Amino acid sequence: MTSRRTLLGAAGVAAAGGALALSGCSSGGGGASPELGAMAAKNAKDSISFQIWDAAQAPAMRQIIDAFHEDYPGIEVTMSIAAYASYFERLRIQATGDDLPDVFWINGPNFELYASHGLLQDLSDLEGFDPKNYPENLIALYTYDAKPCAIPKDFDTIGLWYNRELLHRAGVDAPDGSWSWQQYRDASEQVTRKLRSDRIWGNPGGIETQAYIYPLALQAGGFIVSEDKRTSGYDDPGTLEAFDFLRGMIDDGIAPDVRYTTENPPQDLFSDGRAALMTSGNWQAAVLQDSVVKEQIDAAPLIHGKQEGNVIHGIGYAMSAHGTHKPAASAFLSFLGSEKAARIQGAAGAANPAFIGTNDSFFDALPGFDLELFVDAAETALPYPVSQNTSAWNQLEELLLPKIVGGPGDVAETAKDLADRMDGVLADES
């Protein structure tokens, strides 16, 4: 279940103000001063911790650390990688123990929780950080109570990754960006029928929220959470249409069912050459550039439903407000937000940098993949759905989406159950 990257332009969320509205993101408890203070000098000696969740991006992050080390030879940065599945569990334990990393990745669904409890450093006075260098909606996403509390790292939208060779073997033309749902289903069916004996699927199924369910629900005219953040869209007829579409492919044996994809995650199937099509984000590039299928694959624009629907999100770099190494952390964070770091990230093929004007570094790094289409998709993409306490209903999704998409039980009935429970969580927010 991937709510790994989240929205862009969710100003509504950021401005909503948590139940524990504090003035600014870093004025909460703890002994440390909320002030950012001076940045470390170039000859400073210190060591700081840095935590991320994507192992595929670790090499790029190491390159950035090395480059930072050239400017600040005395500051050691120790990077820790937690699997995304347990990242926010770990971060919560660290926050409870007042032991947050000095600098760490954060995403949209979790940003407000941490900001509203004063755990994220207010970055208004961070030297070298100019919000104008990033897309407005990403800055808005990571602003709490009018103060920026994280620096946008990257942004992602969803496209259709495909494996040329597998499609060719099954006699299917590569997607040209105009595919409808039906064409996607037909292509998947043909590949599955032709290549199933080699254990190859047309599409790898799954219940990825950001990469699969959200965009399809939006394309069918549905929604996930209403604009006033009060109602769940899981029982909306449009959302149900998307579920029926996914369930139909599983029931007809075109796509693997949910129990299968729990053991064999869609991205594993695709990167092992066992699935021909996969809807996913540009972040996959980092993984796929090292996979056995890298010569056989490319990306195309997402499939199309009744209306356009795509989801946009980006990771943020945040700093602990209670850290005891703030001068060194400021220096590192400032570097992470710089154009230089953005270009390193892009050139390593890790992610599409958020820093305006550095997209080309990412495109040039992976000439084999058409990555511009993900930037084009941003024009019509909608923000990743969030509310004040997103992670609460994300857990409900984790629990019930497998049953909706994979059965057993009636799609509409289980979806209604999810919507009702989610409504309850949303009601607790206000």
Place this chain on the structure above:
Amino acid sequence: MSETSARTTQCTTARTSARSTAADRARSGTRARRPRWATHAVLLIGGILMVFPFLWQINMSLSTQAEVTSVPPSWLPASPQWKNYPAVFEQVPFLHQFVNTALVTIARVIGQLLLCALAGYAFARMTFRGKNLVFALVLSILMVPYQIYLIPQYGVIQNLGLLNTIAGIAAPGVFSAFGTFLMRQHFLSMPASLEEAARLDGANPWQTFWRIMFPLSGPALSAVAILTALASWNDLMWPLIAATYDEKTTLAVGLTSLQGQFTTDYPVMMAASFMAMLPLMILFIVLQRRVVEGLAHSGMKG
């Protein structure tokens, strides 16, 4: 409740050492009627089933991803992928975690040997008011599931400033009621004449303990050491929360973070998990008799 349980343990441990040659003779008599090949067949097949997961693990660790996921299974890798082992060191700070695990284990073993021997000696050989009550209280924590302690222990370690340190991961496991109980049983079984002699020589209790009794406690100490080492090396839940940074945590936690990455590299995961288990397996094969005796003392962890 704990008293009775303790008696049961005592009874079991007493039996470990009781080796009746007559019993052996009698059993060899019964054995004579049993077809020998059948025994060997059962033990061999059963034994291979028991170690099969390890063999399969080694096989997978030397295979390619495609071989691991192939149907039907590929029995031996076409060419052994030794590179999966160095790859582990690139994906997780394995050496750091290995050293951490070793240091935590050493700290816990030394700490327990010393503290449990001291306390066990006091409970066995000294007289003081409230002894039985204190001993019963100490034993009572054996009955309490670990989860009860977990959250508050986290708070204690946090307040001591020991999160993400070797000391913090090791600290709670240094104090063991079970180790104390084992050492007490051991000292109870030692003859009083040894101490009498030392006392007549003018030794104080510390000298008596350290020079006479402690050096004579080899088997009991090795049992405590082995049980502690096993529990410490393999522990998951406590280091999972007490040490949340890759370079500061233990192997067990490191393994769980290999799982749940966006892409799963099965052969590397198998190589990592095999290397994580290897030290204890070697220890077991080398010190087989001691380990079996240690384990016979109890199934209770730590």
Place this chain on the structure above:
Amino acid sequence: MSHETAAAAPRRRRRRADGWWPLVFLGPLLIGIAVFYFWPILATVINSFTVFGPFGGRTFNGLENYAQLLQDSFISRAVLNTLIYTVIVLCGIPLAVCIASLLNQKGLRFARFYQVLFFLPAVSMPVAVSLVWRMIFNKEFGLVNWALSLVGIDGPYWVTAPWWSLLAISIVGLWSSLPLAIIILGAGLRGIPAELYEAAQLDGAGTVRQFFSVTVPLLTPSIFFLSIITAINGFQLFDLLFAMMGQANPAMADTQSLVYLFYSEAFRQNNQGYASVIALLILAIIGAFTLLQFRLQRRWVHYE
């Protein structure tokens, strides 16, 4: 702990009083036990009446956590799962009795070799072996389903389907607890007096008869002890489940154990107050079970 007066211990031949020495010997252990065990027990009881903020900080909420326990449908399922797991693992004891009696025959050749085979799982890291077993139980390329396919059975999703996942975890639990059982029973076997076998032989009892009329009854204290620790360990099911199921498993809601639920409430959902209640429930169940065992033991355990 004041030192003992001479009058209080007239029976003892040895030193009449040890002065402050007991404090010196016991002090370090008792301080540690107080800090890391006694205080946490108290703190957990206190926590059970509170609700935690997202990042610490407690507020009193009376009996609400206890009320929640009664309504929580996950709890009853977790209790059931934990019981099923424990029962299946307990089924390993009869198997262990048989293997132990085979392994402990006098003059058995290759005994040391067999011991290595049978005891190796006892020293293996649960997390590490769980990852291996997860592969062995894979629906598509796992060995178990491959073996089943040889006899024409289409194997189930062992790791991701309700009930099957519990069964798979229990099988692994049984496998990993077998060595310890064999070791403890082996110790018990060596303690059975030889005369009893001789007497049984004189009565004309065959091997099988001796096994059931001498070995098993005299092994009952060991079996009793073993069943208690196996059950206690069974109720603590966590590592195997955590590593075999992984995160975001659709079968998790139907497979989780009490301890997993505790972990999930405490560290994933951040309901530490409620988690404390679950911890107390685990204590109550283990306590009740052990008490019951001791009650029942009179009926079947033979002490010489």
